[in-house]
Amino acid sequence: xxxxxxxxxxxxxxxxxxxxxxxxxxxxxxxxxxxxxxxxxxxxxxxxxxxxxxxxxxxxxxxxxxxxxxxxxxxxxxxxxxxxxxxxxxxxxxxxxxxxxxxxxxxxxxxxxxxxxxxxxxxxxxxxxxxxxxxxxxxxxxxxxxxxxxxxxxxxxxxxxxxxxxxxxxxxxxxxxxxxxxxxxxxxxxxxxxxxxxxxxxxxxxxxxxxxxxxxxxxxxxxxxxxxxxxxxxxxxxxxxxxxxxxx
Amino acid sequence: xxxxxxxxxxxxxxxxxxxxxxxxxxxxxxxxxxxxxxxxxxxxxxxxxxxxxxxxxxxxxxxxxxxxxxxxxxxxxxxxxxxxxxxxxxxxxxxxxxxxxxxxxxxxxxxxxxxxxxxxxxxxxxxxxxxxxxxxxxxxxxxxxxxxxxxxxxxxxxxxxxxxxxxxxxxxxxxxxxxxxxxxxxxxxxxxxxxxxxxxxxxxxxxxxxxxxxxxxxxxxxxxxxxxxxxxxxxxxxxxxxxxxxxxxxxxxxxxxxxxxxxxxxxxxxxxxxxxxxxxxxxxxxxxxxxxxxxxxxxxxxxxxxxxxxxxxxxxxxxxxxxxxxxxxxxxxxxxxxxxxxxxxxxxxxxxxxxxxxxxxxxxxxxxxxxxxxxxxxxxxxxxxxxxxxxxxxxxxxxxxxxxxxxxxxxxxxxxxxxxxxxxxxxxxxxxxxxxxxxxxxxxxxxxxxxxxxxxxxxxxxxxxxxxxxxxxxxxxxxxxxxxxxxxxxxxxxxxxxxxxxxxxxxxxxxxxxxxxxxxxxxxxxxxxxxxxxxxxxxxxxxxxxxxxxxxxxxxxxxxxxxxxxxxxxxxxxxxxxxxxxxxxxxxxxxxxxxxxxxxxxxxxxxxxxxxxxxxxxxxxxxxxxxxxxxxxxxxxxxxxxxxxxxxxxxxxxxxxxxxxxxxxxx
Numbered sequence: 001x002x003x004x005x006x007x008x009x010x011x012x013x014x015x016x017x018x019x020x021x022x023x024x025x026x027x028x029x030x031x032x033x034x035x036x037x038x039x040x041x042x043x044x045x046x047x048x049x050x051x052x053x054x055x056x057x058x059x060x061x062x063x064x065x066x067x068x069x070x071x072x073x074x075x076x077x078x079x080x081x082x083x084x085x086x087x088x089x090x091x092x093x094x095x096x097x098x099x100x101x102x103x104x105x106x107x108x109x110x111x112x113x114x115x116x117x118x119x120x121x122x123x124x125x126x127x128x129x130x131x132x133x134x135x136x137x138x139x140x141x142x143x144x145x146x147x148x149x150x151x152x153x154x155x156x157x158x159x160x161x162x163x164x165x166x167x168x169x170x171x172x173x174x175x176x177x178x179x180x181x182x183x184x185x186x187x188x189x190x191x192x193x194x195x196x197x198x199x200x201x202x203x204x205x206x207x208x209x210x211x212x213x214x215x216x217x218x219x220x221x222x223x224x225x226x227x228x229x230x231x232x233x234x235x236x237x238x239x240x241x242x243x244x245x246x247x248x
Numbered sequence: 249x250x251x252x253x254x255x256x257x258x259x260x261x262x263x264x265x266x267x268x269x270x271x272x273x274x275x276x277x278x279x280x281x282x283x284x285x286x287x288x289x290x291x292x293x294x295x296x297x298x299x300x301x302x303x304x305x306x307x308x309x310x311x312x313x314x315x316x317x318x319x320x321x322x323x324x325x326x327x328x329x330x331x332x333x334x335x336x337x338x339x340x341x342x343x344x345x346x347x348x349x350x351x352x353x354x355x356x357x358x359x360x361x362x363x364x365x366x367x368x369x370x371x372x373x374x375x376x377x378x379x380x381x382x383x384x385x386x387x388x389x390x391x392x393x394x395x396x397x398x399x400x401x402x403x404x405x406x407x408x409x410x411x412x413x414x415x416x417x418x419x420x421x422x423x424x425x426x427x428x429x430x431x432x433x434x435x436x437x438x439x440x441x442x443x444x445x446x447x448x449x450x451x452x453x454x455x456x457x458x459x460x461x462x463x464x465x466x467x468x469x470x471x472x473x474x475x476x477x478x479x480x481x482x483x484x485x486x487x488x489x490x491x492x493x494x495x496x497x498x499x500x501x502x503x504x505x506x507x508x509x510x511x512x513x514x515x516x517x518x519x520x521x522x523x524x525x526x527x528x529x530x531x532x533x534x535x536x537x538x539x540x541x542x543x544x545x546x547x548x549x550x551x552x553x554x555x556x557x558x559x560x561x562x563x564x565x566x567x568x569x570x571x572x573x574x575x576x577x578x579x580x581x582x583x584x585x586x587x588x589x590x591x592x593x594x595x596x597x598x599x600x601x602x603x604x605x606x607x608x609x610x611x612x613x614x615x616x617x618x619x620x621x622x623x624x625x626x627x628x629x630x631x632x633x634x635x636x637x638x639x640x641x642x643x644x645x646x647x648x649x650x651x652x653x654x655x656x657x658x659x660x661x662x663x664x665x666x667x668x669x670x671x672x673x674x675x676x677x678x679x680x681x682x683x684x685x686x687x688x689x690x691x692x693x694x695x696x697x698x699x700x701x702x703x704x705x706x707x708x709x710x711x712x713x714x715x716x717x718x719x720x721x722x723x724x725x726x727x728x729x730x731x732x733x734x735x736x737x738x739x740x741x742x743x744x745x746x747x748x749x750x751x752x753x754x755x756x757x758x759x760x761x762x763x764x765x766x767x768x769x770x771x772x773x774x775x776x777x778x779x780x781x782x783x784x785x786x787x788x789x790x791x792x793x794x795x796x797x798x799x800x801x802x803x804x805x806x807x808x809x810x811x812x813x814x815x816x817x818x819x820x821x822x823x824x825x826x827x828x829x830x831x832x833x834x835x836x837x838x839x840x841x842x843x844x845x846x847x848x849x850x851x852x853x854x855x856x857x858x859x860x861x862x863x864x865x866x867x868x869x870x871x872x873x874x875x876x877x878x879x880x881x882x883x884x885x886x887x888x889x890x891x892x893x894x895x896x897x898x899x900x901x902x903x904x905x906x907x908x909x910x911x912x913x914x915x
Binding site: 011012028030031032034035038039042044045046048049050051053055056057058059060061062063064065078080081085087089110111114116117118120121124125126128129130131132133134136138139140141142145146147148151152154155158159161162185186189191192 | 296299300303314315316317318319320321323324333335368371373374375376377378379380382383384385386387388389390391407408410413414417420421422424425427428434436459486488489490522523525526527528530531656657660661663726727730775777819821822826827829830
């Protein structure tokens with residue numbers, strides 16, 4: 001396939017960026033999107049130009065490091081995949097592909113397509129844990145049976161990979177889907193209930209301080225989430241938050 | 249000749265760890281506050297160690313090259329984690345887990361370490377559940393188990409096909425709690441560039457900030473390396489793109505012995521290579537072999553017809569298929585250990601039975617499992633178990649619930665529906681059993697420098713059983729290192745802060761800067777990947793699933809030549825003062841180019857076959873691996889001596905007190 005790429009180039013956080021056009025040929029439909037980007041970078045290096053910076057690591061859709069806003073969608077046109085699992089067979093010969101970083105005030109651009117998502121870490125540090133020391137002296141793992149339905153729902157929420165697609169897709173750059181996934185995982189398990197009040201209050205407070213926007217229930221986050229995290233989690237977090245505030 | 253002190257405690261095997269813990273020195277809570285520890289890497293081992301050391305009161309500085317500790321490649325582990333809980337009542341015990349692991353490792357691991365691993369395995373599950381890790385449960389609300397290769401019990405705990413993710417997020421959450429308390433200082437997007445040794449002790453590291461290129465000095469009373477394995481020396485592997493050997497290799501060059509580098513696990517069930525553009529390979533969890541049956545056609549003409557597209561695999565009936573694992577290993581069938589399954593796939597493909605265009609693929613077929621589950625469901629639901637369409641639908645639902653994410657991943661990559669047609673799989677480099685040599689306390693041959701998780705060599709011998717990597721990473725980080733490190737640090741309670749303003753830091757920093765500048769100023773003609781791919785091809789062709797004297801000798805020469813060419817002709821764009829992935833990669837590939845040669849040397853000198861190391865010269869008439877206990881019952885710890893080819897061998901003899909060493913058979 002022969003393609004035209006329009007790629008956001010930005011040298012650093014302090015400099016202005018712009019879209020730059022490139023053409024690339026002999027792209028195989030079996031390539032992943034990132035393999036196409038590798039090939040493009042190899043060509044840039046051989047021409048003595050600066051390769052395009054982008055984040056990536058596991059390349060099997062689980063580490064959450066790859067990002068990219070492709071043709072107006074986080075992780076591109078396919079559903080339930082990250083950019084590393086998007087394959088070129090989803091595009092046609094002659095296509096123009098527009099590639100931008102995940103954009104949000106809370107995700108400053110580091111270089112080109114790589115952004116700083118450390119705000120997510122700080123939200124987790126505010127309460128995304130159960131306060132139990134690793135002494136090895138906890139009770140037996142089967143001492144508390146957990147209803148399978150709740151365990152499964154907790155698992156579904158826990159599959160969030162922290163990539164930030166929800167934020168990039170939201171017109172308000174809200175992080176509600178991300179935060180609610182963690183809040184829900186613990187709210188659904190007995191181990192997490194003890195600290196539920198402080199957890200939701202602290203995590204939401206940190207989320208607001210990081211500069212993420214509010215949720216207006218458009219549902220774009222759920223559509224673009226590579227792991228299919230459900231909006232139900234946001235509803236659960238809202239109820240947890242209300243309860244915690246009243247209990248306050 | 250050997251001066252290696254394994255420091256395995258005296259006493260009966262089952263009491264060694266308990267006795268050792270009771271007798272080693274401790275550091276008081278007040279003194280822990282004045283001791284700093286550096287941890288490099290945030291996978292299961294690094295994250296769990298960081299969290300636990302911080303809980304104990306030490307000041308921890310943790311480094312990862314990714315943008316967040318949660319991204320480390322433990323996250324990609326799919327199938328599960330072993331623990332001798334015996335929840336299924338199928339006869340499991342600490343001893344049996346220990347025995348299976350020793351046997352699975354082909355009697356090339358250190359007995360006392362493996363027993364300790366089995367012993368603490370049950371604590372791991374308790375700990376993770378307490379942290380809120382959502383393991384799979386049954387309808388009674390209790391934890392569910394599945395079975396993995398090389399064992400005859402169900403002891404594997406899992407969270408669908410995302411067990412590594414859930415365990416890592418558990419350890420990451422424990423870290424977050426300590427980061428919030430200020431006990432862990434986290435350095436994301438930082439790479440360790442060298443170890444600083446002062447008066448023979450590890451006292452710090454030089455790091456590079458990957459965002460702005462700044463070189464930094466960090467001091468500590470001890471340094472823990474938890475940077476994972478070196479599978480990426482093969483270029484194509486199931487490792488993450490950034491996974492590298494550099495932290496381990498730097499400490500090796502500073503005096504830590506590197507042990508058994510040739511023990512590499514080639515995992516049998518990965519998605520086959522599709523073309524030259526391939527940047528990495530994707531694993532399909534071993535758990536799939538619980539329900540999938542592996543086969544190739546019996547007749548070569550059927551293979552040809554399948555390759556040309558005239559015939560579909562589903563057109564072949566039972567008698568026309570060769571379920572070669574069930575044929576060769578009736579006792580374990582499709583659940584033989586990984587090394588055995590991989591070699592068997594290679595044997596069939598080398599004989600011309602590979603089922604895809606490249607001739608390097610076999611089938612993993614779920615049709616029987618779908619029918620079996622479908623009939624069971626039909627019965628449970630009171631529906632017609634003789635209606636094939638209904639049975640198929642119900643069976644597919646069960647398989648989807650068990651392996652849904654893996655099937656989806658396969659479909660996205662290969663563009664075929666594995667519910668309807670068998671998966672195609674082929675072995676790929678996955679895990680490295682070899683690594684930095686450590687004693688029983690997990691300390692390397694440099695005092696104060698530790699290695700944990702995949703980065704060390706100790707627990708898996710020549711082959712690792714499935715669902716044991718997660719177990720080892722967490723055992724080392726949560727339950728072993730935090731005890732043993734105190735024994736060493738108890739001598740450091742009066743040391744006070746370590747200054748970074750010393751000649752040792754100065755010279756290490758200078759070496760790092762010179763090396764970076766030499767890459768940037770080289771202005772050669774070939775990219776870093778050009779060399780990485782060439783190295784990978786030499787490794788796969790000559791140090792891969794089967795090895796021989798001629799190939800290994802050639803590999804040593806070719807890798808050395810490639811390394812020399814790399815330093816002359818590599819091209820690294822950009823500058824050292826910016827976000828420059830090519831520069832970071834250049835340093836990692838340079839280290840792989842040295843490790844590769846030591847790997848080949850190690851494989852050359854070990855003329856026996858064992859576990860993942862198969863020497864063509866050492867096999868039975870049936871083509872099974874032939875071990876040579878008389879001459880090779882030792883671990884090969886290599887001391888750096890200027891050049892990989894000149895490394896000096898130290899042998900740690902393996903003594904087995906509690907078990908009888910036998911020929912490993914899965915027939």
